[in-house]
Amino acid sequence: MKRLCLLALLAGSSVAAVAQTNVVWGDWNSRTEYRNDAGLRGDAGALSGFFQTNAPVNYPSGATSWWHLLDVRHANAANNFAMQFAGSFYDQDLYFRKTNNDPATPWSKVVLQRGGLISFPGVYNFEQFNIGKDGNNGAYALEFVNHTSINQSYGIRMGANVDRFGHGLYFQGAPGADNYAALNYAANPALFISALDNTVGIGTHQTAGYQLAVAGSMIAERVKVKAKGAWPDYVFEKDYLLPSLKSTAAFIQQHKHLPEMPSAKEVDSAGLDLGDMNARLLKKVEELTLHLIRQQEEIEKLQQQNRQILQQMQQMKK
Secondary structure (H helix, E strand, O other), rough: OOHHHHHHHHHHHHHHHHOOOOOOOHHHHHOOEEEEEEOOOHHHOOOOEEEEEOOOOOOOOOOOEEEEEEEEEEEOOOOOOOOEEEEEOOOEEEEEEOOOOOOOOOOEEEEOEOOOOOEEOOOOOOEEEEEOOOOOOEEEEEEEEEEEOOEEEEEEEEEEHHHHHEEEEEEEEEEOOOOHHHHOOOOOOOEEEEEOOOOOOOOOOOOOOOEEEOOOOOOOOOOOOOOOOHHHHHHHOOOOOOOHHHHHHHHHHHHHOOOOOOOOOHHHHHHOOOOHHHHEEEEEEEHHHHHHHHHHHHHHHHHHHHHHHHHHHHHHHH
């Protein structure tokens, strides 16, 4: 009985001693070891653990210099199944794969959120696709950055940021730049759709209640305006009261513009309605045409009278 108690005491002391001993391994007792080949098989000596390398093999495509590797392996080395994470020492990118008994299993890049953005990098310069936060007021945007050359990239941004242009959806562009911080997005949106009144602005977010507002010039191969009012063919009706040239002259003398036409001040303040203005201009052209027709008729009458007078004078000479 005494011997059993003594053995138990000695065993307890040994366990306590082991529990108090720090278990360390790896280079400089860091628990991180060197392993160049991330595809090393378990039956070739690969173990679960933390690793580093400066000569990466079977790491993500293009891996060079120093890399980290976290390797979680199946307990049975013969199965050679592993779940792995890897990343370079020098950036914030992270890669993941499950080897499924294949050391050349492709790596997948882990999408990370940084500063409220999720970024998908491209190949040239700093091209990328970003989605997420824009500003500090709960706004979000999609950003497409593409390259114009190996050393230049441009940006297109679509977002809904109250702080930028108010309530609505906007599109902005930035010309080519050497780096992301140098992207200079236009001060005004290329396109803005107001969420308040469903109006659209091109080059502006201030639509002033118009269904479409354009800040700047336009070019088109064809523009068709469907007028709401009556087209002024009624000028040619028999009962139309044609204004006299004398009354028109008096109106011009007083108002410095044609009757029924807007003044320069009105155009400056309210702009022009193209359909309405074309109708008004046509009306004036039609009225002028009627005056010309009447004048031509008067000229022909006078010419006829002159011929008759000449004939009478010739007969008197005989």
